[in-house]
Amino acid sequence: MNQFLRPFLELTVILPGMFLAYLPVSSYLRQKPLKLTAWLFPLLLGLCISGGFLSCFFQISTLPVLFLLLPLLLFLYHKTLRISIWKSGSIFLAVCAVFACLNSLSRAVNAITTANLNLTENELWFQTKSGLFYNAICLSFALATWYPASHAAKNMIDDENFARTWYIFWILPLTFIGLNLFMVPRYRNTLYTGRILHGYIVISLVLLAILVLFYAMFLLMADSLNRNARLQQENHFLSLQQARYDNLRAAIEEARQARHDIRHHFLQLSVLAENGDLEKIKEYLSHAASKIPNSDLHFCENQAVDSVLGYYSALTKRENIPFQAKIDLPPRLAIDEIDLCLVLSNLLENALEASQKTNVARRKIDVMICLHHTRLLLIQVTNAFDGNIEQKNAVFQSSKRPGNGIGIQSVRHIAEKNGGGSSFTYEDGKFEAKVMLRTDEKSAV
Structure with missing residues (x-):
């Protein structure tokens, strides 16, 4: 049972990962959240169980299984949203990059646990305690970033002025995913060396801190662009109001002038009426009406x-x-x-x-x-x-x-x-x- 539980625990981080990925795009769901959760959560749990079983049966690490699952998860993620593949793909990779850093940190914790158990063989999966730690830290990170992901990151996704950035944003998380994969030692026994283990922990924390810092910079940049675009829109709106005001003022001035001329029109009409010249009265009324503003x-x-x-x-x-x-x-x-x-x-x-x-x-x-x-x-x-x-x-x-x-x-x-x-x-x-x-x-x- 423990042999199956260990790879299963490594894969269950998919659940908090997908939860975090959906936070900034909750307003773009094709289905209601409860309906989506009702079928997606059992499906993800089934994929984790199946992946853990495959890893245990074929005695392989969870990494190749994860590489098979990620394209499927990205496909499901994109199809449940009403946004472009550039946005959904970038968000998905951004979450993967964070969890890759957390995986490196958990790998260091697993090395410490294994060393304390005097197990120096090349283990395929995390120890049970390390797997639980991996899930706990991933879930804690998802909960800690709940508010910024559902507010600040959501504004970045909504902002059309930030649209072109999504075409290159994916490069950043993909780079950090590659760095964390490059850090994985070929033989886990390598991590048992004190200096290497300490350095591995420090590098894992530094990579995570730099990644979070980059994400924060992107959020600040998006917020700045959004505020500038908002000001431009408000200025455009004010210009429309100014133009409308100028038109109204001109029309009011024309109406005032027309009212001022009405007295003279009445005098002229009175003279024509006394003379009984009906044709001239009609002609005069037609000419005067054409000068009255019709706005x-x-x-x-x-x-x-x-x-x-x-x-x-x-x-x-x-x-x-x-x-x-x-x-x-x-x-x-x-x-x-x-x-x-x-x-x-x-x-x-x-x-x-x-x-x-x-x-x-x-x-x-x-x-x-x-x-x-x-x-x-x-x-x-x-x-x-x-x-x-x-x-x-x-x-x-x-x-x-x-x-x-x-x-x-x-x-x-x-x-x-x-x-x-x-x-x-x-x-x-x-x-x-x-x-x-x-x-x-x-x-x-």
Whole structure:
């Protein structure tokens, strides 16, 4: 029984490892946490038991068994998440790197235990006490990093400004995994030498400390990038509000001037009426009406949405593009206003650019925004377009430069992060974007 228990204990660290890997991506699960745990935990436990049995039956170390299990675990991990393989793979390798350092430390503890038992033969697996220590230290590390993994690391994953870093981040944990494998002595008896054992312990601790330090630096860098991007978004939002304010001020000034001229219009109309010249009265009224500003100064009670719509309404008017908006929103929404404005701005920006390239007779932009059962915010933007729309791997290509379009990708990411959804369809010269965002009733005031 003890022969089977020892390799089994070496493999059961997979459980706290997978637990730690899922902490920063809990909002990207394809299934509910309880449902995922219900089938994944027994499966992982079964893999650990099977791996321990194979190691014991063939009298081999757990390392080759682990190398066979890790690709399967990575496949399961990625398929249960709604993120790219670069992110899921990097997170998985990051956890493996930490546990590789803990494995080296446990190997040193096992050497001390074996020396105290006067066992100098080349053992295949950790002693039972060392296996328990290995599991305990891995579980303790997972619990200790629970908060930073589920908060700071989660922010790094959510941050799209950090997206390109994931293409190279995997190199760091893979390097530390290689260093720890390189440290494994060919013969375990080598560790019984006092100086080598002490040096092995120190190197294991130093590698773990350096790895944690590197992870902390990446978290700080991601937080800095996220704050800078947030400030840029807020500045963009303020610029929209400023433009909206300038448009409103100009329209109010025009209305004030028109009201000032009404008295003179009445005097002129009175003279024409006394003369009984009906045709001149009609002509005069038509001419005067054309000078009265006809601007939709107010779309809804929500100031954030109203500012964005007002800004793009002015742009479409300047380009002679018909703009129609049906908005039914309360003054306050239990949703991140920056995200909402980014979604609306991206959709309207794309619609405006497509309309500018469309035949003048077909130009039109329709916007519809409303709340559905107070829990869902529905946004629909429809516009005409001429030409072809290109997609590659279900990703819209940019019409301004080679590569993927950024606007629609940003809308999709915000919708997924919010727990909502988005769809984009185009047919018969009409492009329709539908976005659903979830509101948080608890944060509503």
